[in-house]
Amino acid sequence: MADYREEDIHEWYNLYHQTIFKFIFMLTKDYQQAEDLTQETFFKAYKYHHTFKGDSSEKTWLFSIAHNVTVDHMRKQKPIRFFKELFQPQIDIKLLPENVVQLKESSKEIHEALSALKHSHREVIILRKIKGFSITETAEILNCSESKVKSTLHRGMLALEKRLIKESGLNEHTK
Amino acid sequence: MNIQSELNTYNRALQKVEYDLEWSQEQADLVRRKLERQIYKEKVKSRAFKIFGYLSTISITFSLLFLLVIQLGNEDSFVSGMLSKEEKLYTMEVIDGKERPVLTEKGMEYVVYPMDAHKEINTISGEPFLGVSVGKIGSKEQIYTQAIYPTSEGRFISVHYSKNETGSVEEMSRYFLPEYPLYGTKVTEINVSGQRAFLHEPTTEYGSAALYIVTKNYVYYMTNQGLLNKKQGDSEELVRLANLFNFEVER
The missing domain is CATH 1.10.1740.10 (RNA polymerase sigma factor, region 2, helix turn helix motif)
Incomplete structure (x- = not known):
């Protein structure tokens, strides 16, 4: 029962x-x-x-x-x-x-860039930007302060941007 | 492209990841089944722990009850004469061609009567003779010991006891302290070694003094036997002897 x-x-x-x-x-x-x-x-x-x-x-x-x-x-x-x-x-x-996990071509680049980030940056970006949780909810999930979420997110997004620019540069270069 | 529009682009790209990534439903169902099995095992384990807990509680309760019964058996004074080989309170010995119970050393420890009263009371001439009888209360054995103190005058002071079935000193005392005067008897309540006692003294030329001591477990009866002259066995002697009783060893 x-x-x-x-x-x-x-x-x-x-x-x-x-x-x-x-x-x-x-x-x-x-x-x-x-x-x-x-x-x-x-x-x-x-x-x-x-x-x-x-x-x-x-x-x-x-x-x-x-x-x-x-x-x-x-x-x-x-x-x-x-x-x-x-x-x-x-x-x-x-x-x-492919029979387990499928990732569309359009998201592979950003997914790879995200995977290359340090763990703390990655988890905040996933929760805030991909899952759409609020700052308060993200802080609750990660068991940290809201200010920590804000600052980590800021640094994480900069690192992601850097990574994407680098990857696109590499792609341009290989073309 | 300015910074804001770049960020918006990244945000959109990130939001898209959630929809572009897909876990196979077949795999998800497989994990669901594994989860259901894991939950089922946890429920079984939890039930087993509960049952084990109940069983443990029941066994502990029974063990405690068992110990309590043993303890009560021990407390029941000379009840349970044959507790165990180590705690044997009496042995059966052939005396005058008849098998009679004789107290062991352990059994002697619970004798309330003094063995050396003759050292304190001049009229008592020696150690008492202990008569032991064994009765049964339900499945339990009850040892009764009677002491007969010899006197230099050829009479005896007899002491025996019976169980205080009421378990109450107050209630049992009513039997020895009647509300109405007893014809030919003067009843006085006294204290003997911290116990309530009732001295019944004859007011006529006939009869002899008797002392009844009431404890929670027993009622002790002390009388003179073989009395030649009532002045020989006075109540003072009974009270002095009763004051030598060691009620602390009473069980």
Whole structure:
């Protein structure tokens, strides 16, 4: 017999599984890890359902869980990731299996530029510019101050711009 | 292109990423099923923990009850004479061709009567003879001990006890302190070694003094037997002997 927690999780998964997966995927750059962490996010939401007081929306709450599980996972994977990146420094978006994740050609350039940014810049840009969360919601998800969100976003956007200009320059040069 | 329009371009490009990136629905359904299995396992685990918790609580309760029963058995004075081999309060021995209960060293520890009263009271000539009998209260054994103190005059002071079935000193005392005067008997309430006691003294030439001591567990009866002359066995002697009783070892 399904309890009310299970019903909530079922409903939330229907509504938010895509956006949560994409958020984690853009942070980890690994679709398999993103799938595992998406599952972990919803499982944690089930397990700690009683702590959700409804002060924020369930979407914000789910994103804060997703952020925490991802950061925890990345922290644990840090030494492994270091060696992975040493031998495979740039993840080629073309290698993504199409039956799992699809990215349209028009967004590949900006996605690659985003992937090259440092983690703190990337997460703020994803939440604010891609997911459309407010500054307050972003601060809540990242568990930091609003001013920190503003300043990180500003620096992140400058870094992204720099990266895109560099990439377009490279593209011009190779043409 | 100015900075503002560049930013707007980037913003639009970023917003587009959300729609251009797609996670396969087939994979999403696969993860959903894995999640459902994980939740199911968690529910089973949680239920198992709850059941384990209940079982633990029940076993602890039963263990405590068991210990309590044992403890009550021990507290029940000479009840449970055969608690365990280590705590055996009496053994059966053949005396005069008949098997009789005899108190063990452990059993002697719970005897309220003094063994050396003769050192304190001149009229008592020696150690008391202890008569032990074992009765049953339900499934429990109840040891009854009677003490017979010899006197130099050839009479005996007898002490025995019975259970205070009321469990209340107040209630039991009513039996020994009647509201109406008893014909030929003077009843006086006294205190003996911190316990309520009732001295019944004859007001006629017949009869002898008796002392009844009421505790929460027992009622002690002290009388003179084989009395030749009522002046020989006076109430003062009974009270002095009763004051030597050690009610602290009463169980």
